[in-house]
Amino acid sequence: MSVVRRSRWSYLSLQQAPLLLAFVMLGITVAAYVLFFDLRLHHLPTAFAWDSTISNALPLVFVAAGQGIVVLTRSLDLSVGGIMDLTNSLAATHMHSSVPSMLLWSLIVLAVGGATGLVNGLLVTVGRLQPIVVTIATMSILQGLAAWVLPQPGGNIPASYTNILANSNSPLGLVFIGVVAVFWLLLRRFRLGIALYAVGNDAEAANALGINVRRIRTSAFVLSGIMSAAAGLFLAAGSSGGDATGGDSYLLASFAAVVLGGVSFFGGRGSVIGVVCGAGVVTLLVSVLFYANVNSFYESFYQGIFLIGAVLLGMVVTSLAQRRARGSLRRSRRRW
Amino acid sequence: MRNSLRGPRSSVLAIRLAVSALVGVLMTAGTIATASASSLAAGKDAHFTIALSNSYIGNTWRIEMENEFKSACKMAPIKTAVNCSIYNANNNVPAQRSQMSDLIASGVNAIVTDAASPTGLNSVVQEACARGILVVSFDNTVTAPCALKVNEDQYQMGYLWAKWLAQKLHGHGNVLMVTGVSGTYVNEQRDAGAQAVWKKYPGIHVVDQLNGQWDSEVAQRVVSAALPSLPKIQGIWCQGGTNGVLKAFQQAGRPLPFTAGEAENGFRQLMASGKVQGYSIGQAPYLSVVALGLAYEILSKHLSAAHFKTYNLPLAPVAVQNSNNVKGKTWFPSLGGDFFADVAQTGTGSTVAGLCLASAKSGTACPSGKLVFSFH
Incomplete structure (x- = not known):
C-alpha cells in the first residue's frame, strides 16, 4: 500500500516538479525584491510598491498564459504581440466612458483576439502550415492593421476603466490573476484541458485515442488570441491610451515567462499556473535590479542568466524525479 | 544495484551544483550591484x-x-x-x-x-x-x-527642411524623401510639415519616399537599392541618416543635390568640404x-x-548652412559620420549655455564648469 502511494507521489512530483520550481523561483525573486527594497529605502515595500508591481504584471500574465497554452500543444504563437498592438489601439480609439461602451468594446476586442487566433489555428491545422510561418505572417499583418487603426500613439481610455483594470492603489490586480488561475484549474479538469496535454505529448497517439487533434490545436490558438486581447486591454488601461507598437515587447517576454514557468517546448508538460509565476518573475526582476542599483544596461544579461538557470534547474529536478519514479517502480516490482 | 546507489549520490551532487550556481548568481548580482551603482556623484548638500x-x-x-x-x-x-x-x-x-x-x-x-x-x-x-x-x-x-514636454517642434522641422529646398529649387525639381520610423509621432509630424510645403509648390515632384528608419546604414541601403530606378534628383529631404543617403549618391556616381537633413557629422563634413549645399537641423x-x-x-x-x-x-536660429558651418563647433573633423554634431546650443539667446564637445562625447564636465539656463 505504502509502495503504491509512494510511486503515485513520484509520478506527481515528476509532473509537478517544474511547477514547484516556478513557485520557488517566484519565492526567491520576491525575497530578493523585499531584501533589496529594504536595503535601499530602509523599510519594507509599501502598499503602492506591491500594488503597482501587480498592476504592471497583468498584461504579461495574460499574454504569457495564452502563449503557455499554445506551447503545451507543442506549438508557438508569434502573433501575440501583434494582437496586443491591434487590440490596445482599438480600445484606445473606440472606447467611451459609458458602461455599455466599455463592456461592448471589451467584448469586441476579445472577439477580435479570438478571431485572430482562429485564423492562426485554421492555417496551422487545416492549411498544414508551420506555426512559426503562420504566426510571423499574422504578426506583421496585425502590426500593419494596428498602425492603420492608430497611426500615431494616442487615443483615450476612460479613467474608470483604468481604475478597474490597472489600479496601482489597490490590490485589485490579484483578482485578475486569480481569474486566470481558476480558469486554468477548471479547464484542465475538462476534456479540452486533458486533450491539450494529450496532443502536446503525442499528437498521433491522441488521434488514435479519438481526440480531434485539429480542433484541439485550433482551440489553443483561439485561447491564446483571447488572452492576448485581454492583455491588450490591460495594456491600454495601464497606458490610458493606445500605441500601435505597444505590444511588441511582450512577445519575447511571454516566452521568457513560459520558460521560467516550467512549460516544456516539447509540449505536454507544464502548467499555466507556473507561467503566471514566470510572468511574476520577469516583471519583478526589473524592480529587483532597480533596487539592487544594478545598471539597467545589464538587465537583459541577468534575465538571460535567470532563464538558463531555470532551464538547467528544471532539467535537474525532472531527471531527479524521473529517477525516483523509476527507482520506486523497480522496488515495488521486486517486492511484488 | 549499482545503478540505484549511483542514482541518489549523483542527484545530491546535482542539487548541490544547482544550489551553488544559484547562490553564485545572486552573489555576483550583489557585487556588481555595489560596484556599478548608476547614481552619479553629487555634492553633500544635494537637496x-x-x-x-x-x-x-x-x-x-x-x-x-x-x-x-x-x-x-x-x-x-x-x-x-x-x-x-x-x-x-x-x-x-x-x-x-x-x-x-x-x-x-x-x-x-x-x-x-x-x-x-x-x-x-x-x-x-x-x-x-x-x-x-x-x-x-x-x-x-x-x-x-x-507631464511637462520639452522638445523641438517636429512639424516645424519638416516644414523648414522642405521650405529651404523649395526656395533653392525655385519651386521646380525632383525631390527624394527619406522618412523615419513609421507609426511614431516624430515621423508623422515631420512628414506633415513637408507635405504642407509641397502643396504650395506644385512644381516640386516627390519622386520617391523611402523608409530610412533614422539610421545611416539603413538609409544608405534603401537609397542605393532605389537609385538606379530613379530619375535625376535635384533635392533630398531626409529625416535622418543623411550621411548614409549622401554616401549612396556618391557610390552611384551621382552629383550631390541640395540636401535638407539632420545634424550628422558626416553630412556637416560634406557641407564643409563644399561637396554639397545643405541645410541641417538636428534633434538636439x-x-x-x-x-x-x-x-x-x-x-x-x-x-x-x-x-x-x-x-x-x-529651431530656425540653430539651422546650419554652408555659410555658418564652423569647424570644431558645428562639425568635427576627427569624429565619425554618424556622430550628431549638435553638441551644444549655438547662437544667441541659448536656453542652456556651457555645454561642449566633451559633454556629448564622454559625459565629462566642460572647462567652464558651469551651466546657465534661461527659459523664456
Missing part, C-alpha cells in the same frame, strides 16, 4: 533627487543624450544641488513602467524621461504627479497632461539637459511649472 528614465540606449543619439545629462550633473549648479541617477529600459514599455513605479516608491523629486511610448507610461506618470513628483518628458514625450542630444534644467529651476521655485507645460527649443 533634490532627479532621475533620468531613458527608454533605450542602443544608438548614437541616445548615448550622446545620456552623456550630455551626465556632463550636466557634473557642472554647477546641478553638481551641488541635484543627486542625479540614470535608468535605461531596453526600449521596453513594461520595463520602463516598472522602473518609474520604483522611482515613485523610492521618493525622487523629479523624473526626466525619454519615453518608450507616448502613451504607454501615462498611468504611471499620472501616479507620479499625484504624489507630487515633477515629470519632465523630452524627445519622445508622453501625452499625460500633467542636449534636450536631456534642457529637461533637467527645467526640472531644477522648477524644483528651486525659480520658475512655475504652469508656464512650461510645453517648451519647444527655437
Whole structure:
C-alpha cells in the first residue's frame, strides 16, 4: 500500500516538479525584491510598491498564459504581440466612458483576439502550415492593421476603466490573476484541458485515442488570441491610451515567462499556473535590479542568466524525479 | 544495484551544483550591484533627487543624450544641488513602467524621461504627479497632461527642411524623401510639415519616399537599392541618416543635390568640404539637459511649472548652412559620420549655455564648469 502511494507521489512530483520550481523561483525573486527594497529605502515595500508591481504584471500574465497554452500543444504563437498592438489601439480609439461602451468594446476586442487566433489555428491545422510561418505572417499583418487603426500613439481610455483594470492603489490586480488561475484549474479538469496535454505529448497517439487533434490545436490558438486581447486591454488601461507598437515587447517576454514557468517546448508538460509565476518573475526582476542599483544596461544579461538557470534547474529536478519514479517502480516490482 | 546507489549520490551532487550556481548568481548580482551603482556623484548638500528614465540606449543619439545629462550633473549648479541617477529600459514599455513605479516608491523629486511610448507610461506618470513628483518628458514625450514636454517642434522641422529646398529649387525639381520610423509621432509630424510645403509648390515632384528608419546604414541601403530606378534628383529631404543617403549618391556616381537633413557629422563634413549645399537641423542630444534644467529651476521655485507645460527649443536660429558651418563647433573633423554634431546650443539667446564637445562625447564636465539656463 505504502509502495503504491509512494510511486503515485513520484509520478506527481515528476509532473509537478517544474511547477514547484516556478513557485520557488517566484519565492526567491520576491525575497530578493523585499531584501533589496529594504536595503535601499530602509523599510519594507509599501502598499503602492506591491500594488503597482501587480498592476504592471497583468498584461504579461495574460499574454504569457495564452502563449503557455499554445506551447503545451507543442506549438508557438508569434502573433501575440501583434494582437496586443491591434487590440490596445482599438480600445484606445473606440472606447467611451459609458458602461455599455466599455463592456461592448471589451467584448469586441476579445472577439477580435479570438478571431485572430482562429485564423492562426485554421492555417496551422487545416492549411498544414508551420506555426512559426503562420504566426510571423499574422504578426506583421496585425502590426500593419494596428498602425492603420492608430497611426500615431494616442487615443483615450476612460479613467474608470483604468481604475478597474490597472489600479496601482489597490490590490485589485490579484483578482485578475486569480481569474486566470481558476480558469486554468477548471479547464484542465475538462476534456479540452486533458486533450491539450494529450496532443502536446503525442499528437498521433491522441488521434488514435479519438481526440480531434485539429480542433484541439485550433482551440489553443483561439485561447491564446483571447488572452492576448485581454492583455491588450490591460495594456491600454495601464497606458490610458493606445500605441500601435505597444505590444511588441511582450512577445519575447511571454516566452521568457513560459520558460521560467516550467512549460516544456516539447509540449505536454507544464502548467499555466507556473507561467503566471514566470510572468511574476520577469516583471519583478526589473524592480529587483532597480533596487539592487544594478545598471539597467545589464538587465537583459541577468534575465538571460535567470532563464538558463531555470532551464538547467528544471532539467535537474525532472531527471531527479524521473529517477525516483523509476527507482520506486523497480522496488515495488521486486517486492511484488 | 549499482545503478540505484549511483542514482541518489549523483542527484545530491546535482542539487548541490544547482544550489551553488544559484547562490553564485545572486552573489555576483550583489557585487556588481555595489560596484556599478548608476547614481552619479553629487555634492553633500544635494537637496533634490532627479532621475533620468531613458527608454533605450542602443544608438548614437541616445548615448550622446545620456552623456550630455551626465556632463550636466557634473557642472554647477546641478553638481551641488541635484543627486542625479540614470535608468535605461531596453526600449521596453513594461520595463520602463516598472522602473518609474520604483522611482515613485523610492521618493525622487523629479523624473526626466525619454519615453518608450507616448502613451504607454501615462498611468504611471499620472501616479507620479499625484504624489507630487515633477515629470519632465523630452524627445519622445508622453501625452499625460500633467507631464511637462520639452522638445523641438517636429512639424516645424519638416516644414523648414522642405521650405529651404523649395526656395533653392525655385519651386521646380525632383525631390527624394527619406522618412523615419513609421507609426511614431516624430515621423508623422515631420512628414506633415513637408507635405504642407509641397502643396504650395506644385512644381516640386516627390519622386520617391523611402523608409530610412533614422539610421545611416539603413538609409544608405534603401537609397542605393532605389537609385538606379530613379530619375535625376535635384533635392533630398531626409529625416535622418543623411550621411548614409549622401554616401549612396556618391557610390552611384551621382552629383550631390541640395540636401535638407539632420545634424550628422558626416553630412556637416560634406557641407564643409563644399561637396554639397545643405541645410541641417538636428534633434538636439542636449534636450536631456534642457529637461533637467527645467526640472531644477522648477524644483528651486525659480520658475512655475504652469508656464512650461510645453517648451519647444527655437529651431530656425540653430539651422546650419554652408555659410555658418564652423569647424570644431558645428562639425568635427576627427569624429565619425554618424556622430550628431549638435553638441551644444549655438547662437544667441541659448536656453542652456556651457555645454561642449566633451559633454556629448564622454559625459565629462566642460572647462567652464558651469551651466546657465534661461527659459523664456
